Amino acid sequence: MIPELGHFALIIAFAISIVQSIVPLIGAAKNDSALISMARPAALTQFLFVGLAYAALTQAFIVHDFSVLYVSRHSNLVQPLMYRISGVWGSHEGSLLLWSLILSLWTIAVAIYSRNLPEILMARVLAVMAMISTGFLAFMLFTSNPFERIFPAPLDGSELNPLLQDPGLIIHPPMLYMGYVGFSVAFAFAVAALLGGKLDATWARWSRPWTTIAWSFLTFGIALGSWWAYNELGWGGWWFWDPVENASFMPWLVGTALIHSLASTEKRGVFKSWTVLLAILAFSLSLLGTFIVRSGVLVSVHAFATDPARGVFILAFLVVVIGGSLGLYAWRSATVVSYGRFTWFSKETALLLNNIIFLTAATAVFVGTMYPLVVDAFGIGKISVGRPYFDTMFSFVAIPLLILLGVGPAVRWKGDNVARIAKVSIFFFIISLVIGLLLPFLIEDKLNVATGLGFAGALWVALTTLKELFERISKKLKLSLSYIGMVVAHLGIAVFVVGVTTTVTYSEEKDLRMVPGSSYNISGYEFRFQGVRKVNGPNYIADEAVIEVWRGGEKSGDLLPQKRIYSGKGNPMTDASIDKTLFRDLYAALGEELEGGAWSMRVYYKPMIRWIWLGTLFMTFGGLLAVSDKRYRQKAKRKSARSLEPVSEATGNA
Amino acid sequence: MNKRSRRKVLVIGVLFGVTVAAVLGLTAFQENLLYFYSPTQVIAGEAPENHSFRIGGLVVDGTVNRKPDSLDVQFDLTDNTETVTVQYTGILPDLFREGQGIVAMGSLQPGGLFIAEEVLAKHDENYMPPEVADALKASEEAAKQKMQ
Numbered sequence: 001m002i003p004e005l006g007h008f009a010l011i012i013a014f015a016i017s018i019v020q021s022i023v024p025l026i027g028a029a030k031n032d033s034a035l036i037s038m039a040r041p042a043a044l045t046q047f048l049f050v051g052l053a054y055a056a057l058t059q060a061f062i063v064h065d066f067s068v069l070y071v072s073r074h075s076n077l078v079q080p081l082m083y084r085i086s087g088v089w090g091s092h093e094g095s096l097l098l099w100s101l102i103l104s105l106w107t108i109a110v111a112i113y114s115r116n117l118p119e120i121l122m123a124r125v126l127a128v129m130a131m132i133s134t135g136f137l138a139f140m141l142f143t144s145n146p147f148e149r150i151f152p153a154p155l156d157g158s159e160l161n162p163l164l165q166d167p168g169l170i171i172h173p174p175m176l177y178m179g180y181v182g183f184s185v186a187f188a189f190a191v192a193a194l195l196g197g198k199l200d201a202t203w204a205r206w207s208r209p210w211t212t213i214a215w216s217f218l219t220f221g222i223a224l225g226s227w228w229a230y231n232e233l234g235w236g237g238w239w240f241w242d243p244v245e246n247a248s249f250m251p252w253l254v255g256t257a258l259i260h261s262l263a264s265t266e267k268r269g270v271f272k273s274w275t276v277l278l279a280i281l282a283f284s285l286s287l288l289g290t291f292i293v294r295s296g297v298l299v300s301v302h303a304f305a306t307d308p309a310r311g312v313f314i315l316a317f318l319v320v321v322i323g324g325s326l327g328l329y330a331w332r333s334a335t336v337v338s339y340g341r342f343t344w345f346s347k348e349t350a351l352l353l354n355n356i357i358f359l360t361a362a363t364a365v366f367v368g369t370m371y372p373l374v375v376d377a378f379g380i381g382k383i384s385v386g387r388p389y390f391d392t393m394f395s396f397v398a399i400p401l402l403i404l405l406g407v408g409p410a411v412r413w414k415g416d417n418v419a420r421i422a423k424v425s426i427f428f429f430i431i432s433l434v435i436g437l438l439l440p441f442l443i444e445d446k447l448n449v450a451t452g453l454g455f456a457g458a459l460w461v462a463l464t465t466l467k468e469l470f471e472r473i474s475k476k477l478k479l480s481l482s483y484i485g486m487v488v489a490h491l492g493i494a495v496f497v498v499g500v501t502t503t504v505t506y507s508e509e510k511d512l513r514m515v516p517g518s519s520y521n522i523s524g525y526e527f528r529f530q531g532v533r534k535v536n537g538p539n540y541i542a543d544e545a546v547i548e549v550w551r552g553g554e555k556s557g558d559l560l561p562q563k564r565i566y567s568g569k570g571n572p573m574t575d576a577s578i579d580k581t582l583f584r585d586l587y588a589a590l591g592e593e594l595e596g597g598a599w600s601m602r603v604y605y606k607p608m609i610r611w612i613w614l615g616t617l618f619m620t621f622g623g624l625l626a627v628s629d630k631r632y633r634q635k636a637k638r639k640s641a642r643s644l645e646p647v648s649e650a651t652g653n654a
Numbered sequence: 655m656n657k658r659s660r661r662k663v664l665v666i667g668v669l670f671g672v673t674v675a676a677v678l679g680l681t682a683f684q685e686n687l688l689y690f691y692s693p694t695q696v697i698a699g700e701a702p703e704n705h706s707f708r709i710g711g712l713v714v715d716g717t718v719n720r721k722p723d724s725l726d727v728q729f730d731l732t733d734n735t736e737t738v739t740v741q742y743t744g745i746l747p748d749l750f751r752e753g754q755g756i757v758a759m760g761s762l763q764p765g766g767l768f769i770a771e772e773v774l775a776k777h778d779e780n781y782m783p784p785e786v787a788d789a790l791k792a793s794e795e796a797a798k799q800k801m802q
Contacts, residue, residue, distance in 0.1 A: 342660070344660075344663050349663070352664065352667065353667065356667055356668060356671040357671070359671075360671050360672075360674070360675040363675060363679075364679055367679060367683065368683070371683075382689070382690035382708075382785050382788070383687050383688060383689050384687075384688045384690070385683065385686055385687060385688070386686035386687070386706075388682070388685070388686045389682045389683055389686035392678070392682040392686075393675075393678060393682060396674075396678050511743070511744040511745050513723070513724060513725050563748075571748070572748045573748055574748055589745070591745035591746070592745075592746070594720060594722075595720070596722070600725055600745050601745075602744075
């Protein structure tokens, strides 16, 4: 009964979303306030019904209703409660439902928190978001109904993919979707502004906090995915350039360009149509990401669903959304005039360079990810692009980006004096370069230019960012939350670069064949293999190796890697054991039993790998700080859609 | 800076970025393209000799052979028409099993032995790597045509 109610709720939500995407637009065109005012209640009711459907599916998981096909495929009687709740988004149908739920969540957030938006603009924004929602609800109802029944109902279900049974993966998809779908707000604002033909800088002021918060979620979501892969996949890496990872990374790169471009548009009224284009692009890539992950077209551990009919639907949906918005852009953007003036050496130029770098990076990822798909689609052959391609591209993109990062924030709006900046910058530049290049000598006694440049880059970013901060403090300038947010996020880049550089250069790994009682030395740590014992988990049995780790004659801990067999399908799965500290990780993964009581096993020493995720946390936190800036609330209170007055920016506040 | 020269800066900037990206990208891209070949194509000599590529097929039952004192392992990979022997050193993925579809990345030795640097098996038991599925289908169709 309850699953039918859930299905019914979805149908009602679908009907409401159609109304919500048409009526307010007609109202906006005819300036009919009765029709315009329908947008908000429609958004609220839609959220209510999508939420109801979501609750119904969750309930089916909790009570083991195996007559629901989706539940029977992704849970069983012994699956722990938290993995039944997260099982809702463990596969295709349910993750679409989560997508829709989050979309309607963002929609009502806009409806509630942007009460001071002009009613017509609000109506258009909510209508555009409803159009996206209509597409996803239709997709679910016509091709991927999560409430489909099976008869007779099996006594027990299959299982949630064991790889997904990890605490990190409970929150990874919701966070990632919050980011993906969050870009729909910026997209809806952009399309609404194009529809209205009035693209002033107030538009940027309204969509900026929404974009930044979506970006923070996406940053956190991607970091969680990387963290999960490191913990769970047993390969000891943190990023694999897997197409599914790239699918989330492309919107992040364009989104990063967007939040910087929005700063120019809001503060100075420049790059307006460019910013609109980026907003369209960021959301289009989010949709493409969904398409890539959920159509099963890729050779990837994430592509659990394989169904061409769904692929065709998403492809058509993509064409309508991307084609439609770009068409609208081509038609309307010619009327948009940017009037801010600036010289070549100004914050505007720096932000523009930032955009060029990030779009170059996004293009590199796009080509590497999509080219094999296109080649395959045309039947020319089956190819894949190796990791070194991406690594090379990003090493080269990183150099101008890090250099820019040390200069850009210090440069003033409109124009600045080159000598003023150069005087301090050159000093820091040389210091960073010397110390950075010396560090590999101190660590390993040999020259390593690439590593040295990595350290130098991180140092340069950290020093220049902090110097600017202290200068503002000593001049007793007011530090806004959005400025502090920027400082924190940029310091995050430095922390991230230190982590990546150290881990890539100084990690040690070894595949071993070990008999109980034997030991192996890696980077000063002695791994003593004691033996293997059987362990019973709630829904798996495991072989667990006991490895004592010794250092300098003292025992520093135990590593207990497992090889699990899950009861559902009998799939084996490696569960790595990791000894974590801020400055190094020790990592052991258990292979299989070999002849003579020996086991194959993989051990790693990973210095400073934690800094990679620490850096991304800095970035996430920086984004959240920037959004908390009270200036957004104050400005929202100012009524009317006045166009931007030139902001006096003598101090170059960002 | 007036509008025209500002636009000039923009255009030059974009052109510069695009050129750098294109040159770097195409070089790195070409060096790292990995083609996929089925065992039949490898035996027919279609695969390159001095360049890495990927090969996929089913692991032949009873051919997985481990050296007793190291992590060296050898196994045969088939598309049901031809068979190629693969050698790998290290830990095989969780779902590596006899009869299972796998993809290996590596290069071909002059004697016809494939030395794998990486072995991938899918993490869903019902799920065959798409390349392997296609290779099996192609080999099956070729066999049918021969019989007719």
